[in-house]
Amino acid sequence: MHGYPGQHRILVAVDCIIFGFDGWNIKLLLVERSLKPESGKWSLMGGFINPSESPEDAANRVLEERTGLKNVYMEQFRVFGKPDRDPVERTLSVAYFALIDIQQYETQITTENHPVWYLLDEMPEMVFDHAEMVKLAKKQLRYKAALHPILFQLLPERFTIPQLQALYEGVYQTQFDDRNFSRKLLSTGLLVKLAEKDKQSSKKGAFYYRLDQSNYEKNFEKFLNLVPNPDKFF
Template sequence: MYKYAGEKGILVSIDCIIFGFDGWDLKLLLVQRSIEPQLHKWSLMGGFVKPDESPEDAANRVLEQRTGLKNVYMDQFQVFGKPDRDPVERVISIAYFALIDIHQYEKQLSDEYHAEWVLLDEIPELIFDHTEMVKLAKRQLRYKAALHPILFQLLPEKFTIPQLQALYEGVYQTKFDDRNFSRKLLSTGLLVKLPEKDKQSSKKGAFYYKLDQSNYQENFESFLNLVPNPDKFF
């Protein structure tokens, strides 16, 4: 078996930044670290890539082992490799962000790792460079959401326009004009209005909508104008 002379091994890890939406608030899924150093400190989902795994396979394995979640939307967005990022060994981390509907998965979370959903503006101090990972993941999420309707991954099958607006406002940390948002959203041709209403939020109620999967590929570019002045968020 050949080896590269004079080269030392470097560990490769996976870290998953998991965004979830509960209908009105955007949240981040965190766990308490189970090993030293910084035992019991708050951390992103993470684990090492095994010799026989691709990064994608490792990310899916880590996600399922640590949380019980599988078959969720994930996107690789950056590699973190500062020599001193891990105090134990030289570790390069491949970071992914994931998008899920909290209500669909809340009963699957593993109790072993004390996973908890935390509001984005209430995130505690995280280990190593995980705070930087979250910051860059939010930036990447905003960028991709301005180009494609990926935020539907965070929604249940049926939803209201106020819920979708709350989701966009949570992602971009800004307030959208109600009338303009609704008008632009309906003009995309990607929503199907349902006959039933959500009457829990108001007496009048808001109609439910669902994503029109048949027009998804054809009309997804219509979301380019949904976020006003997207460049200011990057």
């Protein structure tokens, strides 16, 4: 077996940053670290890439092993490689992020490694450089959501306008004007109003809507003005 002379061993890992939406709040999924050092402290879902795996295969395997989650769309967004990021060995980490509907995946999550959903403004201290990973993942998510309506893919089949606004406000951690947001949303012509109402949030209730899938793929750019002044969030 041939090798490259004069080169040193560097480990490669993956870390999965899973944001969840429960209908009203954006949350971050964390687990208790199982390895030393800092075992028992809060961590992202991480693990080393096996020789026979691609980074994508490793990310999916690690996520399933640590939380029980399967078939979650994840997007690779950055490699973290400061020489001292892992105190044990020189380790690069390929980071992935995803945003999921918590209610859709809730029954998949196992209790092993004690996974917990944390509100973004109540996150505990995390190991190594995981806080930096989360910070940059939030920035990438905001960028993607401003340029493409990816957030619609993360809602249930039927949703209310207040729920959708709460989703956008959670991602951007700001408040939008209710009337302006609703007006922009309805002006797209890509929502179908349903007869049913959500009566849990108020006595009056809010009508449910669904996406007009027949026109969505061709006209999704109509949703791109939902975020006012997106540049200020990056």
